Amino acid sequence: METQNFASQSGNGTHATAAIMAADSPILELKGLEKQYFGTHALKPTDLAFKAGEIHAIVGENGAGKSTLIKLLTGVIPRTGGDVYWRGEPVALGTPIEAIKHGINAVHQEVVLCPHLSVAANIFLGEEHLRFGLLRHRNMVRDAQKILDDLGFDLPAHATLSDLTIGQQQLIATARAATRGARFLIFDEPTAYLTRKEGMQLFALIRRMQANGVTIVYISHRMEEVFELADRVSVLRDGTLVGTRDIADTNENELIAMMINRSIEQIYHKDSFEFGNPILETRNLSGKGFENISLTVREGEIVGLYGLIGAGRSEFVTTVFGRYPKSSGSILWKGEEVNIRREKDAIKLGIALAPESRRDQGLCLSLPVSLNLNLPVYPKLSRGGIISKSKESAQADRQIADLRIKTSTRSASAASLSGGNQQKIVIGKWLNHGAKLFIFDEPTVGVDVGTKAEIYRLFSALLSQGAGIILISSYLPEVYELADKLHVFRRGEMVASHQFKSASHEDILTKALGSAPANPILSGES
Amino acid sequence: MSVDTKEPVISPKKRYNILFGLTLLALLLVLWLILGLSTTTFWTTNNIANLLRQGAMIAILAVGQTFVIITGGIDLSVGAIAGFASTIVALLLANGFPIWAAVLITLGIGLGIGLFHGFGIVKMGLPPFIITLATLTSLRGIGLLITNGATISINNDEFTNFSRNDFLGVPNLFWMVILVGIPAYILLQHTRWGRYLFSVGSNAEASRLSGVNVNRTIYLAYTLSAVCASFVGILLATRIGVGNPTQAEGWELQAIASSVIGGTSLFGAVGSVQGPLLGAFILATINNGANLLNVNSFWQRVITGVLIIVIVYFDQLRRRRK
Secondary structure, three states, X not given: OHHHHHHHHHHHOOHHHHHHHOOOOEEEEEEEEEEEEOOEEEEEEEEEEEEOOOEEEEEEOOOOOHHHHHHHHOOOOOOOEEEEEEOOEEEOOOOHHHHHHHOEEEEOOOOXXXXXXXXXXXXXXXXXXXXXXXXXXXXXXXHHHHHHHHOOOOOOOOOEHHHOOHHHHHHHHHHHHHHOOOOEEEEEOOOOOOOHHHHHHHHHHHHHHHHOOOEEEEEOOOHHHHHHHOOEEEEEEOOEEEEEEEHHHOOHHHHHHHHHOOOXXXXXXXXXXXXOOEEEEEEEEEEOOEEEEEEEEEOOOEEEEEOOOOOOHHHHHHHHOOOOOEEEEEEEEOOEEEOOOOHHHHHHHOEEEEOOOHHHHHOOOOOEHHHHHXXXXXXXXXXXXXXXXXXXXXXXXXXXXXXXXXXXXXXXXXXXXXHHHHHHHHHHOOHHHOOOEEEEEOOOOOOXXXXXXXXXXXXXXXXXXXXXXXXEEOOHHHHHHHOOEEEEEEOOEEEXXXXXOOOOHHHHHHHHHOOOOOOHHHHHHO | OOOOOOOOOOOHHXXXXXXXXXXXXXXXXXXXXXXXXXXXXXXXXXXXXHHHHHHHHHHHHHHHHXXXXXXXXXXXXXXXXXXXXXXXXXXXXXXXXXXXXHHHXXXXXXXXXXXXXXXXXXXXXXXXXXXXXXXXXXXXXXXXHHHOOOOEEOOOHHHHHXXXXXXXXXXXXXXHHHHHHHHHHHHHHHEHHHHHHHHHHHOHHHHHHOOOOHHXXXXXXXXXXXXXHHHHHHHHHHHHOEEOOOOOOOHHHHHHHHHHHOXXXXXXXXXXXXXXXXXXXXXXXXXXXXXXOOOOHHHHHHHHHHHHHHHHHHHHHHHHHO
């Protein structure tokens, strides 16, 4: 079968027709494709064939290797082994430009466009309309408007991109890829920031592109979307391709079992502790991005904050931590009202924050592991400002051993570590600090399952010492299984609170999504 | 003793830094050797003393500059501050101030300029490039306004003799490098504020969330740089015997070049004290040698440019391969 298809393809030559006619032949085929970082596999050798014109969903937990796969296919990172065949021809995919030249494009969850430029300029970025070497501004705006109108997007082509919502920008990014002769388009969690209407527009656009012969790879962890859109689905777990199914031959339970492959109890190890006195209490706390949040964290308790990205959870905790000023309300620490103006005040009280983004907020990547681990405790490691080198090294070595951080030496740069080990630094730097309240903001994003389990065990160790924990997660099973009390956030407000496992997943999800869920299917059926 | 290496006692990174320092030192010695062999005038007490004096001032500027570059910033104003400080100290001496008072006041003005830079960056949110560029042009202007364009000569022999005199056979100006270099080294490598300079340069937000006072760290870097620059201005006044706000023109670029040759990364979070010191003396040697060899002084500038590219390129190659 395959040889026949290849023969017909090379015989007829024109790409577009080949793609549509040879609908069952692989347009892109991976053979033993792999990616290693410093000896650790981010993606183990993978064989996968994408059929021309299909919508192929890829599902998997955070850290399963989805983003690695996208980056390999779009030429953002080089592979360390295996081959990739584009229409039967081996390709290097060494640079993004090469991938785009073949027609491989990606629409990322976070929009990668130029926010200061106009919509039209973004759509034609790199392929500007020129006359005598000069830009044809009006021409481009007109064409861009036509593209947007044709797609049914009610958006002005002359507007500055940053004036649009993230969801609208996402649509622009999609439109941009669609107009560039993309033959193979990868969507990475595209609906995360979209409203319901925008989600429906996006789905319509995807189907339309499929009808035009474009092959779509759709990455999501929303099962309903996968079953609504996809023809086939592949499951990744811990950097391994577990399997590929026709959507008609599978169901949600099977996919979840493939994604996890272990009982939930095994991962979410939870010990229960007697709750002690309140550590932190907020009363009607408001600030940038959240309003009227009242909650209490007691000794030995995990308080979970669940919601979609942008629901105000991170803003709430960073404000408690003194990063941003509160606008009203009060914060009580061990029953007494406190004024936290700076991070230092919070740290002095005994609050530790492991922030959401390792790269942007958590680590000094270019600097040694030991410096990163010791950054909050240098005042304790020094006398009159002079650092005791022996204390510094000993402290770092102890942390590395306690947390089982895999690193060649303590002076290796943080950038040389795997994501899981980097996360251990972000968390670990607070452990010997005598903190009483630990705030973990998405602590297991991009972390392998083994590290996850270690992080959860760490929670127990902290609780047993009488600490309290605020756990933020966008991954419902995590907060659901771990939190003694679960607060649901939506658009900066706390919309529901539940005791440990007192509500169903569906209830919580509905609350988090609100009356207008981002997911068109959910609302379509209910 | 066997030579084969077993467990590495020091990390590859540290070893690389030591290797890089030794390479610079070797380059400096090779330059000196070549110049010693090719000219009769290089290895004379006079010339070496002269070279050390000339290199000393750029070296001190480069140390201050390095603090700023490590935080990911840049200080374009150091040449202008040096020129301005030379004018101030000359004016104070001409008005009968004792030396110690004139020096302290001038250093205090440097401190004030540094604090102003910190204020502009932290409170006004201006990019370091902009605020220090503004100081560069306006300080020269203020100096000219104060002096009405005139050069202030210094008649205080005690003051001007300082730069001519030696201590233990080494020019006083070179001792000043050591006077600045050792505390700078201790600050950068052995105090927590040194660690914070690096951490802010690597990731200011992560540092802030770890409880580091990022603003204070930025104030510290720019204040150190400005104080170093005003100190250089005083040394310049002792050496030339006049104060003139247009002196030390382009020295900021020589300071940045010395720092970069010495292994400082303009992206921040990478740098040392010894590297920029060596860098400054390599530049001073090239200038000195070119003079002795009767190389057109225009070529000296070209050579400096080429040298920057070559050294930084090799450094980049090594880092990338790692």
